[in-house]
Amino acid sequence: MPKPSDRTTKRQRKFKRLPGGRTVKRVKGKMKGKALCAKCGNELHGIPRNARRLSKSEKTINRPYGGHYCSKCMRQAIKNLIQKPA
Ligand SMILES: [Zn+2]
Numbered sequence: 438m439p440k441p442s443d444r445t446t447k448r449q450r451k452f453k454r455l456p457g458g459r460t461v462k463r464v465k466g467k468m469k470g471k472a473l474c475a476k477c478g479n480e481l482h483g484i485p486r487n488a489r490r491l492s493k494s495e496k497t498i499n500r501p502y503g504g505h506y507c508s509k510c511m512r513q514a515i516k517n518l519i520q521k522p523a
Contacts, residue, residue: 439464474507481507
């Protein structure tokens with residue numbers, strides 16, 4: 438019986454063959470959830486779920502509100518900024 442923390446579907450499973458020939462199931466760390474838009478909740482593209490050894494430019498989107506808003510919501514946010522009277 439796996440320990441309670443391994444009984445989740447969020448953890449990836451991998452079959453490993455041991456030197457003795459036996460195959461065992463190993464449980465990897467939990468996968469992060471998909472990045473979502475803060476405004477509409479749609480999935481954000483271009484943001485990796487497992488980004489431990491990537492550079493900053495590979496982990497996020499290089500534009501205003503990148504990695505926070507999707508492109509549609511970003512356009513709306515910029516339009517709202519421009520249209521507001523100062
Ligand atoms: Zn959005």
